[in-house]
Every structure is written in C-alpha cells, then in structure tokens.
Amino acid sequence: MPSGSTESTAFRSAIEVIRGVEPRVADAIGQELEDQRDSLKLIASENYASPAVLLAMGNWFSDKYAEGTVGRRFYAGCRNVDTVEALAAEHAREVFGAQHAYAQPHSGIDANLVAFWAVLAARVEAPALERAGARQVNDLSEEDWARLRHELGDQRMLGMSLDAGGHLTHGFRPNISGKMFDQRSYGTDPATGLLDYEALRKTAREFRPLVIVAGYSAYPRLVNFRIMREIADEVGATLMVDMAHFAGLVAGKVLTGDFDPVPHAQIVTTTTHKSLRGPRGGMVLCDSSLAEQVDRGCPMVLGGPLPHVMAAKAVALAEARRPDFHSYAQRIVDNSRALAEGLLRRGATLVTGGTDNHLVLIDVESSYGLTGRQAEAALLDSGVVTNRNSIPQDPNGAWYTSGIRIGTPALTTRGLGTGEMDEIAGLIDRVLTATTAGVTSAGKPSKAQHVLDAKVSDEIAQRATDLLAGFPLYPGIDLG
Numbered sequence: 001m002p003s004g005s006t007e008s009t010a011f012r013s014a015i016e017v018i019r020g021v022e023p024r025v026a027d028a029i030g031q032e033l034e035d036q037r038d039s040l041k042l043i044a045s046e047n048y049a050s051p052a053v054l055l056a057m058g059n060w061f062s063d064k065y066a067e068g069t070v071g072r073r074f075y076a077g078c079r080n081v082d083t084v085e086a087l088a089a090e091h092a093r094e095v096f097g098a099q100h101a102y103a104q105p106h107s108g109i110d111a112n113l114v115a116f117w118a119v120l121a122a123r124v125e126a127p128a129l130e131r132a133g134a135r136q137v138n139d140l141s142e143e144d145w146a147r148l149r150h151e152l153g154d155q156r157m158l159g160m161s162l163d164a165g166g167h168l169t170h171g172f173r174p175n176i177s178g179k180m181f182d183q184r185s186y187g188t189d190p191a192t193g194l195l196d197y198e199a200l201r202k203t204a205r206e207f208r209p210l211v212i213v214a215g216y217s218a219y220p221r222l223v224n225f226r227i228m229r230e231i232a233d234e235v236g237a238t239l240m241v242d243m244a245h246f247a248g249l250v251a252g253k254v255l256t257g258d259f260d261p262v263p264h265a266q267i268v269t270t271t272t273h274k275s276l277r278g279p280r281g282g283m284v285l286c287d288s289s290l291a292e293q294v295d296r297g298c299p300m301v302l303g304g305p306l307p308h309v310m311a312a313k314a315v316a317l318a319e320a321r322r323p324d325f326h327s328y329a330q331r332i333v334d335n336s337r338a339l340a341e342g343l344l345r346r347g348a349t350l351v352t353g354g355t356d357n358h359l360v361l362i363d364v365e366s367s368y369g370l371t372g373r374q375a376e377a378a379l380l381d382s383g384v385v386t387n388r389n390s391i392p393q394d395p396n397g398a399w400y401t402s403g404i405r406i407g408t409p410a411l412t413t414r415g416l417g418t419g420e421m422d423e424i425a426g427l428i429d430r431v432l433t434a435t436t437a438g439v440t441s442a443g444k445p446s447k448a449q450h451v452l453d454a455k456v457s458d459e460i461a462q463r464a465t466d467l468l469a470g471f472p473l474y475p476g477i478d479l480g
C-alpha cells in the first residue's frame with residue numbers, strides 16, 4: 001500500500017471540510033480509522049481498500065444520473081461516466097479473461113439479481129416473445145403477458161445449501177431469490193465435508209433446474225467448475241457462479257484451470273469489496289450469449305448506476321492487474337493455510353480438515369464445547385474480530401451456530417505473514433480454551449452467554465494490539 005504525505009493531506013482536508021458541516025460525521029470517520037487500525041480483523045468478507053480506491057469514491061460523480069450503458073444513456077452529459085464505466089469493464093475483462101463485464105451492480109445481491117433476470121430473460125422471456133411474434137414485452141397481449149409472468153415465476157434453481165456454505169441469495173426463502181425460484185439445495189459429503197459432485201449430479205438429473213448456482217460464503221475448499229459445467233450442460237441448466245468471496249484469488253491467478261469459474265460458467269457474479277479489495281459494490285461477467293440481457297440490469301433490477309463507485313471499481317481493477325496483486329492473492333492463501341495448520345496443531349477441529357482458499361471454518365462445538373455465538377463474543381472481548389457461521393448439519397441451528405469463520409484477506413493486506421498467522425491461531429485457541437458456556441437466568445445451559453476470565457481476554461487483546469503495531473494500517477495517513 002503506498003504511503004506519503006499526499007494521502008494525509010487529502011484525507012485530512014476532506015475531513016475538515018466535512019467537520020465544517022457536521023462535526024459528528026467527521027469524528028465518526030476518524031474514529032472508524034482508529035477502530036480499524038486497532039482490531040485484528042479476521043472477517044473473511046472484509047478488506048482494506050487502497051487510498052486511491054477510497055478517494056475515487058468521494059467526488060462529484062456521485063451527483064450524476066447515468067441510466068443506460070456506455071454510449072447509450074437516457075441522460076445527457078454522461079461522457080465522463082462513460083469513461084469510468086468503460087474503464088471498469090475493460091479492466092474487469094482483462095483481469096478475469098471475460099468476454100463481457102457489467103460494472104453497474106451496487107452490491108453482490110444486486111449482481112445476483114441482474115444475473116438471475118438475465119438468464120430468465122434469455123431463456124424464458126425471449127422464447128415467449130418469439131412464440132408470440134412480439135419484439136418486446138409491451139407488444140404482448142394481456143393473455144400472453146399473464147402467461148409469461150406465470151412462466152417466469154415457475155422456474156427452478158439448484159444452489160449450495162446454507163449450512164454447506166452457500167449464500168442466502170442462492171434461492172433461500174428469506175431472500176427474493178427464494179420467492180422467485182423453486183429452489184433445491186446441494187450439499188457436502190457428511191464424512192469429508194467436501195462438495196459431493198455425484199449427489200449434485202443426481203439431484204440435477206431429477207430436478208432439472210434452469211440455473212445451477214455455484215459459489216459460497218463459507219466453504220473452505222476449491223470448487224471444480226469444470227465438473228459443475230458438465231453437470232449443468234447434461235441437464236440443460238445455465239451455470240452461474242457467485243465468486244463474491246474468492247474473486248481476488250481468481251484475479252490474482254491463484255485459482256486457475258478447473259477452479260477458475262470464468263471459462264466454465266455462462267455467467268459469473270462478484271462483489272468488489274471482499275478479496276478483490278475494491279469499493280463496496282458488485283459486478284457481472286458473462287459470455288457473449290448473455291451480454292445483451294446483462295446490460296439491461298438497469299432498469300430491470302437496478303436504479304441509476306453509482307458512477308463514483310464505478311470510478312473506484314476501475315481503480316481497484318487497475319490495481320488487480322498489477323503483478324503485486326498476484327503475490328497478494330498467493331499470500332492470502334498461504335496465510336489461510338498457516339492459520340488452519342496452527343489451529344489443527346493446537347487440537348481444533350476444522351470443517352473439511354483444512355483450507356485451500358482464504359477462509360477457515362472452526363467447528364467450535366466439537367473443539368471447545370461452545371456455540372458460534374459464544375465463541376464469537378469471547379473472541380471479540382479479546383480484540384479478535386470474527387463471525388459465527390453454520391457448519392454442515394449444524395446442531396445449534398443458523399442463529400447460534402457451531403462455527404467460527406475466519407479469513408485472511410484483510411490481515412494479508414496489512415502485511416501479516418505466516419508466522420503471525422501461527423501466533424494468531426494460538427491466541428484464538430487460548431481464548432476458546434479459556435471460555436465456557438454460561439447459564440440462563442433460570443440456571444439452564446445457555447447457547448448465548450459465555451464466561452471468560454477478564455485477565456485472559458485483556459492479555460490476548462494486549463497481544464493483538466502489540467502484534468498489529470508492527471503492521472500499521474494506512475501508514476501514509478496521519479489524521480493529526
């Protein structure tokens with residue numbers, strides 16, 4: 001990460017300007033930097049964007065409406081938005097080797113909605129229009145329109161189950177995807193915790209989905225996208241991969257061949273703020289067969305694009321094209337392995353027994369007799385920021401859970417290496433070993449309360465602070 005007084009001047013000046021209007025916001029921005037500097041951030045979906053990425057977001061691009069696509073806008077005066085959107089797409093195509101890139105989605109959930117509707121438009125709407133001899137939906141009779149709406153709402157999706165590491169947006173009822181699609185899940189082999197491709201193939205043959213969604217938020221191993229595509233082709237499904245979590249590993253060429261989703265899936269979605277280390281946002285990549293439908297994301301499911309965020313996406317993707325991003329991606333995985341090995345050596349049980357990517361899932365119920373919620377709270381008391389997560393066949397359900405998910409993208413950006421990861425594994429193990437389950441006010445065992453000696457939590461928190469002091473966050477930025 002670059003350092004220097006130019007960055008300090010830029011951020012200090014920005015904060016002073018804000019202070020002139022609402023000092024409490026200025027204070028909160030400054031405090032957020034301090035909090036981030038002081039925390040041992042192991043949340044697998046977070047990172048630290050570069051100063052260039054952050055600065056690209058705070059400007060007058062925010063004022064501009066730009067519905068439409070590059071060169072085809074519904075508003076006048078979009079030439080500069082065209083420049084940044086085209087650059088974001090060009091860098092994305094280059095970084096990922098994609099035929100087409102769409103940089104407008106505001107978030108990962110939006111990117112997934114764009115992708116679902118692109119597939120529905122291509123595979124359900126377009127044939128219906130053709131059958132009715134209509135050019136567009138407005139030309140359909142009331143009867144044909146009613147039939148099409150019914151057909152659009154009657155499609156099937158096969159997605160990874162939540163407890164195996166899938167994401168809510170992959171067809172689960174609390175999310176709109178679960179209300180749109182009739183969803184069935186595939187999971188992992190209970191004996192190994194690994195994706196069970198043969199069971200998936202069998203379910204796909206029986207269920208005949210329109211879309212198979214691959215991708216995850218909490219699966220610590222590689223996914224073979226060549227096999228996934230083979231299964232999708234066999235049953236006539238479109239393969240969509242949500243690489244929100246591991247896009248940085250694809251950009252950094254750590255995931256290649258069968259493990260790179262882009263050559264195998266017809267459509268790939270991502271967030272830009274996790275391992276990819278860009279601004280908070282989403283993106284869709286696809287092959288040319290779906291490009292036209294994907295570009296209709298606005299107005300299909302999106303409002304006007306966020307040109308300031310697209311500017312920051314272009315900067316982040318330019319960073320991802322540099323050779324040092326490849327070594328960053330490799331260090332994420334090296335660190336994740338070191339963390340896993342450190343935990344295993346100390347006796348912890350890990351889902352799948354280890355990791356091949358940026359995240360590790362500790363089974364805290366089997367290892368320490370704690371729920372995920374108790375472990376998460378005890379670690380937070382000790383200055384270690386993680387989040388609880390379900391594990392396959394979770395005995396504690398989706399709220400309390402039995403897992404703790406930890407990831408290395410953020411600490412790797414900060415410069416920590418494998419030696420520090422081993423030490424962090426030791427800190428985590430010490431906290432969880434010293435923690436016990438609490439009791440409810442009625443004296444019954446609690447899944448929420450935990451007991452941890454303050455001496456232990458204070459000692460670990462101090463060690464975490466000392467460790468982080470050797471790896472300053474945003475070293476070029478001094479807010480004074």
Ligand code: PLP
Pocket residue numbers: 045106107108109110167169215216217242243244245271281282
């Ligand atoms: N897809 C996956 C696999 C995710 O892990 C997430 C976020 O955690 C999302 C989509 C949603 O991203 P966002 O929070 O940007 O909407």
